[in-house]
Amino acid sequence: MIVRMWEVRAHPEAFDELLSWVCEAMLPKVEVHPLHISSEVYSSTDHRLVVISKWRGSTPEEFSDPPSHLVSRRPQAWDFTEVDR
Numbered sequence: 001m002i003v004r005m006w007e008v009r010a011h012p013e014a015f016d017e018l019l020s021w022v023c024e025a026m027l028p029k030v031e032v033h034p035l036h037i038s039s040e041v042y043s044s045t046d047h048r049l050v051v052i053s054k055w056r057g058s059t060p061e062e063f064s065d066p067p068s069h070l071v072s073r074r075p076q077a078w079d080f081t082e083v084d085r
Helices: 012-031
Strands: 002-009 036-043 048-055 076-081
Touching (some): 012 036, 012 048
Antiparallel strands (some): 002 048, 002 076, 036 048
């Protein structure tokens, strides 16, 4: 299983619109992928959104870039695998 952490920072005045875009436009396209297991969305007080998604296999679906007028910088993404301990 692969876990993708995707993070983006909104312009303060655009946070609600970015959150809507993530939940209503981006994630519905990702969640229909046959290898998708689950996704969770988190927010912070400094206008960041983080999506944690879990995937079967080793190649998660790429996330769309949000509209540039909503964000203060491009999104970042990292893929992780679980560590046996």
